[in-house]
Amino acid sequence: MRIEKKAACLAAAICTLAFLPNLSGAADDPAPVATTAATSDATTDVDTIVVTGNEESYTVEDSAAATRLGLSLRETPQSVTVMTRQRLDDQNLQSLRDVLDQTPGVYSYQYDTERVLFTSRGFVVDNLLYDGVPVATNFSTDSIEDALDTALYERIEIVRGATGLTTGAGSPAASVNLVRKHADSRTRAMQFEFTQGSWDDRRVDADISTPLTADGSVRARVVGAYQYRESYQDLYRSEKWLFYGVVDAxxxxxxxxxxxxxxxxxxxxxxxxxxFPLFFSDGSQANWSRSVTTSTDWAFWNRRFETAFSELRYQFDGDWALRSTLSWRRNQEHNRLFYVYGYPDPETGIIDTSDADAGYGAYAYSDRAKIIQRALDVYASGPFALFGQQHELVVGYNGSRTANNSVAFEPDDLTDPVNLFDWDGSYPEPTFDAGSRLSDIDTKQSGIYVATRIRLAESLKLIAGVRHATWKIDSYYLYDTPADSRYDYEKTIPYAGLIYDISTDYSLFTSYTEIFKPQNNKNESGQYLDPIDGRSYEVGIKGEHFGGRLNSALTLFRTQQDNVAAAVLDEDGATIKLPDGSDVSRPIDGTVSRGFEFEFAGELRDGWNASLGWTRYLIDDADDDAIRTFVPRTLVRLYTTWTPPGALKRLTVGGGVDWQSESSTQVGAPGGGATLRQGAVTLVKLLARWQFTPDIALQLNGNNLLDDKYYVLDEFDNTYYGPPANGSVSLRVSF
Known part of the structure; x- marks a missing residue:
């Protein structure tokens, strides 16, 4: 089905729900927009296990993202950032990459337009959760999926550092928890948003809630979006279609x-x-326009993400609660890709692709892939009394099975030359064969865990837990040697934290946990490297101000790891490839990451929201040599909005600055490798919104307003330009 037809079907479904008769018989009075929960008296006994707080704030009262215990941010002995719905709307953050690019301590980079990775504390972020339930990472990057749309979520919680207690295997970078919207409104509520942005970016959003019974005990919510956009990169264009429906009873x-x-x-x-190539064949550095591309007019990379879930929550006597979730997730992709390698002539811009032996050439690739994950998550939580004090306990299990199957299609040889000075994407499309089995990988992961908060004294609390995790892989991958392999890992992961209240506003904390992560990186024989193993320590101080409306934290951390993957380079400084095109890696022992993270977020006063993150880290190998230098060591993220009182109360203005320190990476160059250095980057953002009525608002957003031209570096010589100055205008209408 064509995407236009799908968009029409989506619009029809949304309109049907929006304008069908009120099946419940409830009043049709206008309701606030359905972007926040509206809990009724009939359900106050049900444990919703959600974050609570002011829906117009940049902070929250509590979160269970780090330990599954419902703790305030001050009581959580790790660095936690919560991107509230208000923050997502203020900055028009439409994708998960948009969100994480505004998160303190998180840095993104990309292999190409469709493969994006995230790092925190120098490690790849690979832990993604939906409502606390872990899901599989992106197989192409071993990081989390960047393209997921934010329209589905009430908020996004980021816990930096190791989170093995709740996620099992994973890196000590961060975990990202996507908290879905639910049908919590007992009156009908609708919101529509229309956005026009730079490079012909057009988007329509709809969010509709309605009760399905007269008493509102059964409710439905539908979220939909359609987007067409082009890019500052030549030729590129993309369409996105999104649908989400949920019934809460x-x-x-x-x-x-x-x-x-x-x-x-x-x-x-x-x-x-x-x-794209960074150098000409004479060794001089190319200075391309930011619109440069090496793609063709026949290239595509279609992806589809589907999730189905059912969740049951039950409240027992004594404030104990049980929550059980069954989920099914399917990711599908089909691509046809083009890649050119070598160095163009500085006079003609031509790469002679007929001489592959000289290190020049063009290559095409196509595959179809499908990943299906089935998961069960169940846990019970509640208080218990001991030695005259009230404590909390959570006991749970989660397990998943993931099947990864793909078929690859081999192309004819490509020998036509490439002229990057006159490139329009009209390179001849090759003929692909009928396809052959590429991968058949079955992964099982399970874990049993327990965590508790013990009040050792009035001002001293212990948070402790342990998880026993298993990870089994039965793998066939065409380019592995041998193609068939099995891996079976088992690990017990402890967690401990202490929080000491030094005043009514401040607490000291410390925490410790261990790390365990099987990895997809391979050695020169095509075999997976051994799992990453290590330990992580944190210590710091947290504050809770103005009755919880503002939270602050200063964290010092140190992480030690073995078997960390590093790229293997040839004599020219380029990455060595395996037959499937993936990069050869080697394990590094004794890797140490250390640094600090400072953050505050919330309301400084009525109408004034602000968020500041200042992070700094260093990462070295066992010889004290810096590694992963392509990631900036210092990041500063500042954003604020202000709604003045009085005559200008309908106006909201805001803005922010993102600053990153210098970075560098090794890249291929004629006659040997070269070091590409990236200076400090400063990106300025602005916001203006006018609230015509309580239900109608017009918003303007601007990004990189200084039009800073900068590189996005990575470890595998895939260097890109960041986007130039851009903006958007959005009209939001509520009923």
Whole structure:
């Protein structure tokens, strides 16, 4: 089905829900927009296990993201950032990459237009959760999926550092928890948003809630979006279609059942695969326009994400609660890609692709892939009394099985020359064969865990837990040697933290946990490297101000790891490739990451929201040599908004600055490798919004307003330019 037809079907479904008769018989009075929960008295006994707080704030009262215990940010002995719905709307953050690019301590880079990775504290972020339930990472990057749309979520919680207690295997970078919107409104509520941005970026959003019964005990919510956009990079264009529906039913005053489904399709065309050459054949450095591309008019990389889930929450006597979630997730992709390698002539811009032996050439690739994950998550939590004090306990299990299957299609040889001075994407499309089995990888992961908060004294609390995790892989991959392999890992992961209240506003904390992560990186034989193993320590001070409206934290951390993957380079400084095109890696023992993170977020006063993150880290190998130098060591993220009182109360103005320190990476160059250095980068953002009525608002956003030209570096010689100055205008209408 064409994407236009799908968009029409989405619009029809949304309009049907928006304008069908009120099945519940409830009043049709206008309701606030359905972007925040509206909990009723009939369901106050049901443990919703969600963050609470002011929906117009940049902070929250509590979160269970780090330990599954409902703790305030001050009581959580790790660095936690919560991107609230208000923050997502203020900055028009539409994708997960948009969000993480505004998160303190998180840095993104890309292999091409469709493969994006994230790092925190020098390590790749690979832990993604939906409502606390872990899901599989992106197989192409071993990081989390960057293209997920934010329209589905009430907030996004980022816990920096190791989170093995709740996620099992994973890096000590960070975990990202996506908290879905639910049908919490007992009156009908609708919101529509229309956005026009730079490079012909057009988007329509809809968010509709309605009760399905007269008493509101059964409710539905539908979220949909359609987007077409082009890019500052030549040729590129993409369409996105998004649908999410959920029904929440109060079975009794103690039990709530939620059933939901979401579907997102991305269909980019003329996308890149890899990057562009940084040097000419005479060794001089190329200074391309930011619109440079090496893609073709026949390239595409279609992706589809689907999730179905059912969740049951039950409240027992004594404030104990049980939550059980079944989920099914399917990721599909089909691509046709083009890659050119070598160095163009400085006079003609031509790369002679007929001489592959000289290190010049062009290559095409196509595959179809499908990843299906089935998961079960169940846990119980509640208080218990001991030695005259009240404590909390959570006991749980989660397990998943993931099947990864793909077929690859081999092309004819490509010998036509490439002229990058006159490139329009019209390179001849090769003929692909009928396809052959590429991968068949079955992964099972499970874990049993327990965590508790013990009040050792009035001002001293211990948070302790342990998880026993298993990870089994039965793998066939065409380019492995041998193609068939099995891996079976088992690990017990402890967690401990102490919080000491030094005043009514401040607490000292410390925490310790261990690290365990199987990895997809391979050695020169095509075999997976051994799992990453290590330990992580944190210590710091946290504050809670103005009655919890503002939270602050200063964290010092140190992480030690073995078997960390590093790229293997040839004599020219280029990465050595395996037959499937993936990069050869080697394990590094004794890797140490250390640094600090400072953050505050919330309301400084009525109408004034602000968020500041200042992070600094160093990462070295066992010989004290710096590694992963392509990631900036210092990041500063500042954003603030202000709604003045009085006559200008309808106006909101805001802005921010993102600053990153210098960075560098090794890249291929004629006659040997070269070091590409990136200076400090400063990106300025602005916001203006006018609230015509309580239901209608017009918003302007601007990004990189100084039009700073900068590189996005990575470890594998895939270097890109960041986007130039851009902006958007959005009209938001609520009923």
């Amino acid at each position: 109060d079975l009794t005053s103690r039990a709530r059942l939620s059933v939901g489904y979401d579907n997102q399709e991305n269909t980019p065309q003329s996308n890149t695969w890899g990057s």
